[in-house]
Amino acid sequence: MDKQTLSFQAEVKQILHLVTHSLYSNKEIFLRELVSNASDACDKLRFEALDKAELYEDDPDLEIRVSFDAEKKTITIHDNGIGMSADEAVQHLGTIAKSGTREFMAALEGEQKKDANLIGQFGVGFYSGFIVADRITVETRRAGLPAEQGVRWSSEGTGEFEVETIHRPERGTDVILHLRDGEDEFLAAWKLRSIISKYSDHISLPVLMPKQRWDDEKKEQVTTDEWEAVNKAAALWARSKSDVTDAEYQEFYKQISYDSEAPLAYTHNRVEGRTEYTQLLYVPAKAPFDLWNRDKRGGVKLYVKRVFIMDDAEALMPVYLRFVKGVIDSADLPLNVSRELLQESRDVKAIREGSTKRVLAMLEDVAENQKDKYAEFWEQFGAVLKEGIGEDHVNQERLAKLLRFASTQADSGVGFADYVARMKEGQEAIYYITAETLAAAKSSPQLEIFRKKGIEVLLLTDRVDEWMLSHLYEFDGKPLQSVAKGGVDLGKLQDEEEKKAAEATAEALKPVLERLKEALKERAKDVRTTTRLVDSPACIVADDGDMSAHLARLLKQAGQTAPKSLPILEINAEHPLVKRLDGDARFDDLAQILFDQALLAEGGQLEDPAAYVQRVNRMLVA
Numbered sequence: 175m176d177k178q179t180l181s182f183q184a185e186v187k188q189i190l191h192l193v194t195h196s197l198y199s200n201k202e203i204f205l206r207e208l209v210s211n212a213s214d215a216c217d218k219l220r221f222e223a224l225d226k227a228e229l230y231e232d233d234p235d236l237e238i239r240v241s242f243d244a245e246k247k248t249i250t251i252h253d254n255g256i257g258m259s260a261d262e263a264v265q266h267l268g269t270i271a272k273s274g275t276r277e278f279m280a281a282l283e284g285e286q287k288k289d290a291n292l293i294g295q296f297g298v299g300f301y302s303g304f305i306v307a308d309r310i311t312v313e314t315r316r317a318g319l320p321a322e323q324g325v326r327w328s329s330e331g332t333g334e335f336e337v338e339t340i341h342r343p344e345r346g347t348d349v350i351l352h353l354r355d356g357e358d359e360f361l362a363a364w365k366l367r368s369i370i371s372k373y374s375d376h377i378s379l380p381v382l383m384p385k386q387r388w389d390d391e392k393k394e395q396v397t398t399d400e401w402e403a404v405n406k407a408a409a410l411w412a413r414s415k416s417d418v419t420d421a422e423y424q425e426f427y428k429q430i431s432y433d434s435e436a437p438l439a440y441t442h443n444r445v446e447g448r449t450e451y452t453q454l455l456y457v458p459a460k461a462p463f464d465l466w467n468r469d470k471r472g473g474v475k476l477y478v479k480r481v482f483i484m485d486d487a488e489a490l491m492p493v494y495l496r497f498v499k500g501v502i503d504s505a506d507l508p509l510n511v512s513r514e515l516l517q518e519s520r521d522v523k524a525i526r527e528g529s530t531k532r533v534l535a536m537l538e539d540v541a542e543n544q545k546d547k548y549a550e551f552w553e554q555f556g557a558v559l560k561e562g563i564g565e566d567h568v569n570q571e572r573l574a575k576l577l578r579f580a581s582t583q584a585d586s587g588v589g590f591a592d593y594v595a596r597m598k599e600g601q602e603a604i605y606y607i608t609a610e611t612l613a614a615a616k617s618s619p620q621l622e623i624f625r626k627k628g629i630e631v632l633l634l635t636d637r638v639d640e641w642m643l644s645h646l647y648e649f650d651g652k653p654l655q656s657v658a659k660g661g662v663d664l665g666k667l668q669d670e671e672e673k674k675a676a677e678a679t680a681e682a683l684k685p686v687l688e689r690l691k692e693a694l695k696e697r698a699k700d701v702r703t704t705t706r707l708v709d710s711p712a713c714i715v716a717d718d719g720d721m722s723a724h725l726a727r728l729l730k731q732a733g734q735t736a737p738k739s740l741p742i743l744e745i746n747a748e749h750p751l752v753k754r755l756d757g758d759a760r761f762d763d764l765a766q767i768l769f770d771q772a773l774l775a776e777g778g779q780l781e782d783p784a785a786y787v788q789r790v791n792r793m794l795v796a
């Protein structure tokens with residue numbers, strides 16, 4: 175192929191711009207990214223060669239070499255991994271196929287564009303070379319192709335790149351960075367070595383650099399022809415726990431997660447028994463931008479006996495733990511394991527169960543011993559963990575203990591156990607209310623009687639709450655009960671006298687109730703008196719078996735049809751507005767206003783707001 179000039183895909187141009195402008199303050203990461211690509215390329219070769227040994231040609235020792243030329247001002251990262259064909263070079267270095275890129279670009283819209291933290295959440299990869307280089311040349315040949323099918327790719331990192339065919343006897347890739355003016359600090363062996371050991375110690379392949387020797391005549395270090403490894407070259411997770419420092423664990427996390435912050439917690443274990451595997455699992459401190467994408471690739475990489483197999487093995491973790499990052503290295507799975515096989519494998523099932531338990535234990539430990547940290551975790555990932563209540567019945571009880579809520583007593587951090595410990599004598603149920611916002615929940619009329627009696631109510635405002643509650647009925651033998659559903663029966667908390675008085679008022683109000691039922695028959699299933707209200711005239715509740723109004727709204731927003739069921743209007747017989755109803759000439763208007771206001775107070779929307787306004791205005795001018 176003769177030399178061709180091609181244009182970068184639009185997204186690549188955007189990424190190039192972002193990377194070179196926003197990551198300048200942390201420019202040394204280019205070496206981490208390129209060494210990591212070289213290591214991936216070797217992993218890929220090892221994997222493909224499992225059933226095609228000839229791909230090794232006669233060069234079976236995989237390695238990465240980093241060198242520099244002070245005169246030409248270049249740094250070269252060499253690997254003898256899989257390499258690229260011409261098509262692959264154009265494809266991989268000119269476009270971005272990676273899933274999540276579009277979302278990432280969308281997340282960077284507007285003001286956030288300069289947020290280097292956000293960029294850090296995304297592998298910047300190859301293009302980070304342009305932070306320090308004003309030209310990158312890549313010379314490569316794919317394993318298995320003849321020497322005549324080598325490729326040279328070259329670009330200044332602006333709009334275009336060039337590709338041409340070259341003769342290249344050795345397989346694998348050389349990435350040659352032509353440094354920008356002013357980047358000479360990277361043309362020093364000690365500098366490159368220190369960056370490699372900082373970022374790449376855990377890489378399981380040797381990263382070699384030319385050996386240095388002290389020259390007595392020149393009185394300086396000179397470079398020899400020999401190469402030596404500058405990293406530890408042992409997979410971090412395969413080392414014994416006592417040999418790995420906290421700093422190393424943290425650094426490894428940053429590399430696999432692209433998170434610039436330290437993880438919240440991690441766990442590293444070798445599991446023996448029927449299935450043998452090593453797990454190194456991290457819980458991040460901050461949620462990634464695509465946490466809500468339930469289809470996104472998992473964050474756990476699968477290795478089999480140190481050989482990298484895949485980095486998006488969903489089968490290793492339940493979906494509700496999709497924020498967990500790390501490595502699982504199995505001793506039992508076959509090296510050629512496929513995705514389909516993973517789904518069915520009993521070993522994988524055992525690994526998933528074991529790893530889930532480990533993560534839960536890690537979270538329990540943080541919840542118990544580092545409450546502030548757990549509060550941060552909850553803020554970031556709580557709503558995702560709640561999915562587990564419905565998805566993981568085996569661990570439901572453990573998960574329920576990890577849940578935290580707002581309540582009428584605290585704006586956050588209330589666990590079921592805290593609630594149960596504070597329950598009033600004679601209180602039999604755990605009370606909760608669901609609403610769209612904390613403010614709406616707090617000012618809900620349904621809470622009035624609970625406030626008056628000093629009974630705590632959990633305030634649930636996450637979208638997932640209603641769904642979660644459809645899978646969780648009790649905690650510690652105490653049923654969960656919505657204060658917006660069915661009649662309030664405070665059981666032993668209500669004294670006999672109160673009950674009798676309420677019954678008497680209900681009796682006296684019977685004729686009014688009948689008229690209200692008639693006036694509202696299109697809108698309410700029933701109208702009854704209640705003891706749950708103190709300050710408000712009326713409220714709306716769902717019948718026992720019906721869906722709460724909040725859930726019905728959520729379903730509607732999600733484009734689903736909620737079964738249509740009319741609510742119940744409950745009225746406060748002691749309220750002046752209710753007392754005024756009997757004998758009032760504007761009974762019908764008042765009835766409709768009572769209903770509309772109850773609907774509004776509960777967070778609902780009026781079907782005919784204009785009619786409501788007219789009715790209220792008629793009252794105001796009367």
Ligand SMILES: Nc1ncnc2c1ncn2[C@@H]1O[C@H](COP(=O)(O)OP(=O)(O)OP(=O)(O)O)[C@@H](O)[C@H]1O
Binds near residue numbers: 258272296298301
């Ligand atoms: N040294 C290399 N040898 C072979 N292929 C490479 C090499 N470097 C890059 N590539 C190819 O170019 C692609 C793009 O690299 P880039 O670093 O931009 O993204 P990535 O490695 O896929 O993602 P990330 O860096 O986020 O892990 C790689 O997926 C790989 O196919």
